[in-house]
Amino acid sequence: MMMPQSHQNTRPLEVARHYVSHTVATRQFRIFVVLLALVLITRTISSLDLVHLHQTPAVPRTPSPDAGVAHVLGINHYSSEEKQWKQVQNTEEANSNSQPRSNFALITWNVDFVSAEPQDRISAAMSYLRSMLISGTEDPDTISPAVIVLQEVNHEMIKSLAENEWVQKNFYITDVVSDRGIWQKSHYGTVTLVDRRIKVKNVIRLHYDSNMDRDCLFVDIEAISSRTSEVVTVRVGNTHLESLVGARPWRLDQLKLAARFVLYDTNVYTGLIAGDMNPIDPYDLKIPDEAGLKDAYLVGGGSEDNVRGHTWGYQTENNPFPKRRFDKIFHPPGDKIKVEQVEPIGIGEKTPEKPKVYISDHYGVFGNVRIL
Template sequence: MDPKWRNLMMPQSYQTTRPLDVARHYVSHTVATRQFRIFVVLLALVLITRTISSLDIVHLHQTPAVPRTPSPDAGVAHVLGINHYNSEEKQWKQVQNTEEANANTQPRSNFALITWNVDFVSSEPQDRISAAMSYLRSMLISGTEDPDTISPAVIVLQEVNHEMIKSLSENEWVQKNFYVTDVASDKGIWQKSHYGTVTLVDKRIKVKNVIRLHYDSNMDRDCLFVDIEAVSSRTSEVVTVRVGNTHLESLVGARPWRLDQLKLAARFVLYDTNIYTGLIAGDMNPIDPYDLKIADEAGLKDAYLVGGGSEDNVRGHTWGYQTEDNQFPKRRFDKIFHPPGDKIKVEQVEPIGIGEKTPEKPKVYISDHYGVFGNVRIL
């Protein structure tokens, strides 16, 4: 093109400008526009999203998820017997239910429920469980000269180890007054576990059935149920009440173990048409945020909260005061749950065994946990 025509076609401001300067002007003008800035932001978001997605895909391919194999007996419920002490033969005998033991019982509409984690790992286990039984005996008969006038008790214990089993089976008060689910450490769960759940039922209460429900657990945890005979205070009908003794999974896990476990146990008190109502008591290990709603999620009520207690009130705490080097905050570990509705009420729910130690040297705390007492009324 003739230079003179080229100069006429170009703007006056560009006629003396070099081509590179012209290009720079157009670029700077375009970048300054609002539409261009929006385009750049959108492009950046797209690139970031694609980068994250590609990283996730790479990560998934590098570390494939490996399905965990459930516990071999997860969800299995074994029907067991109950043990009673034959004073003539001076030995424990197992029966399927207490009718076989010629028990003379009268159904009652109320009974005391005590749950206590007795700490399998601390020293002096036999002295500690003996001290626990002495303490409970004194507490239950306190204020009365006739032990038969007090409400019978169901005692659910967690973390009972092999030495404690032996001590319980040799305890004269236990022999005389209770049926016991486990009295030998070479049978059942005790063949593979260092500790477990044991339930004691007052001999004035008829035991109809014993069930041990195994959880999916890395720690061989379970819920030990006893079906007892009671009577409705409202209708005078003789009914079956199921009392569960549980120790939910410990520590923080990658999955909500405790919720899954409690939901499974809750089915046995919520949906079994053969029982009138029930309870689940024990060490709930509430150390994750989701544990605060675990009872509601499982369809149960927390007796302590129903009775007006507060989760934040230190008076309800059951763990963290008799331990050293606490990994978790002091809180209410031990609880009593029951179904909603008007068939059952648990009153006077409170910690027990606070500060209690063995009488013999070295004097040690009975447990790192307090126990929990509740007065159960069948309505």
């Protein structure tokens, strides 16, 4: 086809400029440019580390109302004469005839507040622990007394614990009713059981800055140093650190706060913090060191990558998340305390009656504590 005479004398560059100018002026081209820009912006954002973005929120958050508040509580003992639980400030008021010891068993277990059959599951947990603790001995009084720290205990479980004959006969317990304290605003919480052969001096519930009403429940117990024969106070913390990926490093702040109550209280000889640490981010592996604590499992020669130490991910149906060692025991550095035989317990344990369900989605963890 012949080009019109007017264009035959026009230079090619001028024609190109005229075409581009006309195209840019069209509505369709402007829409195309806007869409292309949006695509490029979206791809750029998706390539960023969103975790780091979330850890530096633009708007300051108001702390929890109870953040950093520590409430002094009582301890409950069961009166066989009155057939009821009675609260006292310490076990001396309960006419305790206990003698301080230099060692005790420590058990931590997240008992899963959300799964079905909560009362059957907590009853099965107590039956399992009873069998484990008295295994291999004909006289239960010859075994080391135990401190049991439980997380995710719900309202139904508290009722079941309070009615459990083994618990009534052998333990002091921090909580036996669910209509006061943290239970008024939370579906679940921390509960600690202390063998009645151990003297309890104080109970303290330390509230975290938390979106999930998390805390650290301390019991101060009387023990004796195996090295000096001095009667000392050992503080045992029961904690459930914040779950999920948050807008900030919640768990580090929470553990640092709890660690102060173990490391810097001059009335405390040494102590422990045990529970569900929810280590789901890489930084979680560093928080014990940053809080000034040691991980008893690692101190004893365990490895973070060894599946034998895992405590979560195997008893959850269709679990898409990595299996991990969620449940841990921390203690101060130094030569005042040693935790031995740290290992998972309760693996594969289910309720005895149908429908048979796992006691928890977590395994428990056992440790033998020695006060040096």
